[in-house]
Amino acid sequence: xxxxxxxxAAVVLLTGVTIAAFLTAPxxxxxxxxxxxxxxxxxxxxxxxxxxxxxxxxxxxSVLYLRxxxxxxxxxxxxxxxxxxxxxxxxxxxxxxxxxxxxxxxWNWDPRQLFLFALVLFYGAFFALxxxxxxxxxxxxxxxxxxxxxxxxxxxxxxxxxxxxxxLHEDANxxxxxxxxxxxxxxxxIFGFSSVGFLLLYIWLFKLGVAAERIEQDAGHRTV
Amino acid sequence: xxxxxAVLRKDVRAEYRTRYAVNALFLFALVTLTALSxxxxxxxxxxxxxxxxxxxxxxxxxxxxxxxxxVKESETKTEILLKLNAPDDAVFFGKWTFNLLLVILxxxxxxxxxxxxxxxxxxxxxxxxxxxxxxxxxxxxxxxLLGALIAAAxxxxxxxxxxxxxxxxxxxxxxxxxxxxCLGGSAEISRVDAYLVLGSYAAVSTTxxxxxxxxxxxx
Amino acid sequence: xxxxxxxxxxxxIVWAGVVWYLVRIDRKIKRGGGLK
Numbered sequence: 001x002x003x004x005x006x007x008x009a010a011v012v013l014l015t016g017v018t019i020a021a022f023l024t025a026p027x028x029x030x031x032x033x034x035x036x037x038x039x040x041x042x043x044x045x046x047x048x049x050x051x052x053x054x055x056x057x058x059x060x061x062s063v064l065y066l067r068x069x070x071x072x073x074x075x076x077x078x079x080x081x082x083x084x085x086x087x088x089x090x091x092x093x094x095x096x097x098x099x100x101x102x103x104x105x106x107w108n109w110d111p112r113q114l115f116l117f118a119l120v121l122f123y124g125a126f127f128a129l130x131x132x133x134x135x136x137x138x139x140x141x142x143x144x145x146x147x148x149x150x151x152x153x154x155x156x157x158x159x160x161x162x163x164x165x166x167x168l169h170e171d172a173n174x175x176x177x178x179x180x181x182x183x184x185x186x187x188x189x190i191f192g193f194s195s196v197g198f199l200l201l202y203i204w205l206f207k208l209g210v211a212a213e214r215i216e217q218d219a220g221h222r223t224v
Numbered sequence: 225x226x227x228x229x230a231v232l233r234k235d236v237r238a239e240y241r242t243r244y245a246v247n248a249l250f251l252f253a254l255v256t257l258t259a260l261s262x263x264x265x266x267x268x269x270x271x272x273x274x275x276x277x278x279x280x281x282x283x284x285x286x287x288x289x290x291x292x293x294x295v296k297e298s299e300t301k302t303e304i305l306l307k308l309n310a311p312d313d314a315v316f317f318g319k320w321t322f323n324l325l326l327v328i329l330x331x332x333x334x335x336x337x338x339x340x341x342x343x344x345x346x347x348x349x350x351x352x353x354x355x356x357x358x359x360x361x362x363x364x365x366x367x368x369l370l371g372a373l374i375a376a377a378x379x380x381x382x383x384x385x386x387x388x389x390x391x392x393x394x395x396x397x398x399x400x401x402x403x404x405x406c407l408g409g410s411a412e413i414s415r416v417d418a419y420l421v422l423g424s425y426a427a428v429s430t431t432x433x434x435x436x437x438x439x440x441x442x443x
Numbered sequence: 444x445x446x447x448x449x450x451x452x453x454x455x456i457v458w459a460g461v462v463w464y465l466v467r468i469d470r471k472i473k474r475g476g477g478l479k
Contacts, residue, residue, distance in 0.1 A: 097452060149433070152429070212471035
């Protein structure tokens with residue numbers, strides 16, 4: 001079955017990646033990139049990618065909800081948002097920890113950090129909106145609209161911010177972009193496995209979340 | 225289109241009578257600007273800081289006043305009349321134009337005051353004005369949609385800032401960077417890039433807001 | 444914190460995040476009356 005394959009693959013990949021991350025040489029050479037801390041590259045970047053994917057997933061389910069008005073769609077959008085929030089917070093923390101080692105400070109106004117922070121704000125605003133809206137139908141409707149609007153804008157955060165800051169003296173950014181293009185095959189492979197592994201993990205957690213939400217709602221309770 | 229004009233005229237007339245939004249807008253901007261100029265005490269501002277001040281004043285003035293354009297409708301019970309008499313598009317563009325006019329007006333007043341009170345040198349007027357215009361459009365589109373959203377959700381106005389900030393972040397950052405250029409700062413960003421970003425943001429936000437508005441306006 | 448410690452802490456945080464979510468799921472299922 002597909003789901004079983006996904007779960008097994010996720011576990012295998014992520015275990016393998018974790019082992020490889022610590023047994024191989026640090027992916028980004030030199031103290032400039034944080035030395036050992038750069039091992040977080042294999043975890044931080046895929047998680048950031050997934051948090052963005054999750055945003056898109058949530059936006060798609062929101063569009064579906066607006067068209068079909070099926071509560072299921074709203075529920076799935078919310079689960080995607082929960083996971084997105086989780087992944088983006090973890091990505092932000094791991095990124096800051098790494099940044100402290102590599103660039104000397106936890107926060108550097110790097111466009112990618114800003115992007116992750118904006119994602120966290122987005123998700124947070126989404127949940128704040130839901131909390132503040134007592135009427136259920138209205139809650140679903142407005143949070144769906146917000147997510148879709150955010151989804152339309154998010155490419156700007158993702159693609160535009162890095163462009164804008166390119167001429168800044170952000171050595172950090174240059175290190176990341178230049179090393180990524182000169183990544184050794186081994187680093188590239190591990191990173192690739194990690195990206196896929198985290199994506200599969202996301203799918204697994206998403207299915208779990210939806211199932212749990214259904215069980216809870218069937219029994220008459222509701223969290224969001 | 226005609227209906228949009230009618231919505232606009234109604235709003236302008238109502239506004240002229242009570243001057244509620246306009247007062248809030250200008251008062252907020254003036255107070256913030258004054259506070260800032262006292263705080264800096266005549267010391268010279270770097271171009272970046274000056275750009276930041278301008279856009280933050282602009283943003284928060286808009287948050288404080290324009291966010292309420294729809295709340296006003298539900299408060300004065302004119303909401304139902306509006307829903308019955310005008311198509312969604314008309315309502316949206318009527319409100320949108322009203323908000324845009326206010327923002328333009330604010331900029332016309334704010335820029336000279338800004339120059340005078342904070343002792344600013346403004347070169348590149350063309351870039352400054354087009355940035356204000358393009359940025360203003362993006363700002364207004366977002367504000368109009370989200371303002372309708374919080375009115376529909378019946379939530380406190382404070383939530384508006386929470387919702388609006390992540391969405392407006394790319395706009396804010398870009399606008400500040402290119403404004404910095406006009407104020408004598410270093411060329412951290414190319415003008416072409418800035419226009420592209422501001423222009424496409426204006427286009428995307430306006431289209432998305434226009435398409436999503438009916439879902440907020442109608443149950 | 445040294446660079447190596449940072450890497451370990453980072454992975455731990457990833458792990459903690461996943462566990463947190465699983466606990467949350469577990470609570471939802473319990474509230475819903477358990478798995479059938």
